[in-house]
Amino acid sequence: MKIYNTLTREKEEFRPINKDKVGMYVCGITVYDRCHIGHARSTVIFDIIFRYFQNKGYDITYVRNFTDVDDKIINRANDEGKTCGEVADANIAAFHEDMD
Numbered sequence: 862m863k864i865y866n867t868l869t870r871e872k873e874e875f876r877p878i879n880k881d882k883v884g885m886y887v888c889g890i891t892v893y894d895r896c897h898i899g900h901a902r903s904t905v906i907f908d909i910i911f912r913y914f915q916n917k918g919y920d921i922t923y924v925r926n927f928t929d930v931d932d933k934i935i936n937r938a939n940d941e942g943k944t945c946g947e948v949a950d951a952n953i954a955a956f957h958e959d960m961d
Contacts, residue, residue, distance in 0.1 A: 862913065883914045887925040892952035893933035896959045904960050927953055 863872040877883050887907045890900050907925070914921045928934075929949035938948045 877919065881918070881920055883919040883921045885911060885914075885921065885923045887923070889925045889927045890956060891928040891931050891933060892949045892956065893931065893937045894952060895955050900956065901960070927956075929953070 862875045864875050865871070866873045885907065887903075890896070890903075907923075911921060911923050927949070930945060934945050934948050937943075938945045941948065
């Protein structure tokens with residue numbers, strides 16, 4: 862698999878830093894609202910890459926975060942009379958439901 866390296870600005874053959882191990886850190890969504898098609902697109906694409914590495918026999922660690930503190934979340938919480946945690950938790954649950 863070739864991956865575009867932003868540092869060298871070239872497509873390069875993928876080689877893991879540690880033999881037979883791959884780490885994927887994927888920046889997740891900001892959970893101030895329900896999911897949209899862009900969230901699904903990102904989730905599906907990184908799932909395909911994860912499965913590709915699995916199929917190639919790599920020991921893979923896949924981490925995806927949620928941004929749960931952000932001006933949009935704070936504003937939504939204030940508008941709805943909720944805490945930021947309540948807004949974030951509800952939208953994280955909705956994300957998992959939508960992606961399932």
